[in-house]
Amino acid sequence: MAEEAAPRLWLRIGAPIFALVLGSLLGAVVISWNFATQQDAAFVAKSRQLVDAALRGRLQALSSTAMDYAFWNDAHANIVAGWNPEWIEANYYSSAADGILIFTEDGAQRYAWFSDGAPPQVRAAAATLIRGAGSRAALR
Structure with a gap:
């Protein structure tokens, strides 16, 4: 069992x-x-x-x-x-920069642009840059 x-x-x-x-x-x-x-x-x-x-x-x-x-x-x-200044006017603009300077190889200013709202310090700095560039034999 x-x-x-x-x-x-x-x-x-x-x-x-x-x-x-x-x-x-x-x-x-x-x-x-x-x-x-x-x-x-x-x-x-x-x-x-x-x-x-x-x-x-x-x-x-x-x-x-x-x-x-x-x-x-x-x-x-x-x-x-x-x-070609027309091309520059059409293509160089900025919402970030207050100005643009373009120099020739011998240091002469070729183009300058400043925004309408550029502070006076920007124009003063640009004038200093232009004078300094003009005193150099070659700006590179």
Whole structure:
């Protein structure tokens, strides 16, 4: 009788406990797998976003550099290679500077612009610069 009770005891108590433990482990594996898959997808999305932002930033920097070179090439053509005051009037303006001075190679003043709101100190400093530039043999 004791020998018959052992298999019944296993079926009544052991098997459900074993099934519960096995089900819990299987559930933990499924939940962990799902969590890992979500983490992987989030990592891929964030990596793509970071690479995209880096590429956009680099493209913007290259674009700015190209525009700077284009502007300075135009400036050289219209100021150094040939004098074009209309180009200067159309392209040299500033909301940050109070004045612009352009000198020839021998130190003579070629162009001067001051904003209407330039403080008197700016004009005084410009006069000092003009006198100093005129006294130099070569302004470079």
